[in-house]
Amino acid sequence: MSEVYTFSLGAKEIIYDSDTSPITRDEINKEFDNEEANISMPLDLFPATEFRVFNPATTVWCKIVKNGVMIFYGRVAGCSFDIDAGIAKLKLITLKGMLKSKIPSRTYSRSCPFEIFSKDCKLKREDFALYLFEHDIKLDESRFKLTSPKIEAFKSGYFALGYIEFGEAKSHIVAHNDDTLELLFPIPNAFNGIIKVYPGCDKRIDTCETKFNNLVNYGGFAFVPAKNPVTEGF
Structure with missing residues (x-):
């Protein structure tokens, strides 16, 4: 979280x-x-x-x-x-x-360079999608916050850093607390009535293992030292 x-x-x-x-x-x-x-x-x-x-x-x-x-x-x-x-x-x-920005595809880093559900990550989006229908959700006046009992079934923070899909559009999930998602972009007044919610990944090795059971495809180098051995020693 x-x-x-x-x-x-x-x-x-x-x-x-x-x-x-x-x-x-x-x-x-x-x-x-x-x-x-x-x-x-x-x-x-x-x-x-x-x-x-x-x-x-x-x-x-x-x-x-x-x-x-x-x-x-x-x-x-x-x-x-x-x-x-x-x-x-x-x-x-x-x-x-x-x-x-020009981003290297692979770097020596403690965190994973792969995007979740990418070909390197190998997780399938459909296995993690949560479907919400119009009768399942409630939007606040700004339409930046989405509430649903279905979301509350997941631990707070599970969907943070993830995203939602509605029609051809998407919005990043800024935060997930209890039954509420805070979105980067508002949901328009008219959409196709179906929202798909996908969890986020903070690219840590323990998240890859415990949240997604995908350790075999982890792309980071978890044992790169947190401290610089040249300047701070071992």
Whole structure:
């Protein structure tokens, strides 16, 4: 199950649970050829701490909300540190920007490089699809949240990082809590009445084994050391 951290952005420092955690962000770029943002924060604040030695084994996602409206959603693509100033700068990139990136098909990494249900993963989508019909679901006013008793039959987080299909369209599943899915894109008022829900994979070896029973096709190198032996020793 994924963890969610919420931060405040403003002129004043916010103290939560006796911890002062101010962050700032640059202007969000919405040009056609690039969509990215930068967030500056104390270097000892999560998720900057996860990038000190290696990139984390799982993808870190970031959602920026202003006045109740989501203005940015993407992943943390990298992190740079200014030790003297005590500042870390996270580079964020949208899904659109990710699609333009050149990504090696295989890398030596602890996490699996294969996409779930791909030819290398070898899992069959139809074996994991959950079918929802119009009478099974309830949508909130924004149509970004989908609720169904059928979803509650699965452990919270099971569908996180997965996606739904409705007609020819798809939407990424941002979060799964109890009987509710939070979607990246809203479901339109008119769709074909059938929604297929697919679980997500965080690309960890234990998830591959316990959630999907697919360890034989795991594409990562789980025993690559978490610490750099050159700089930190064994």
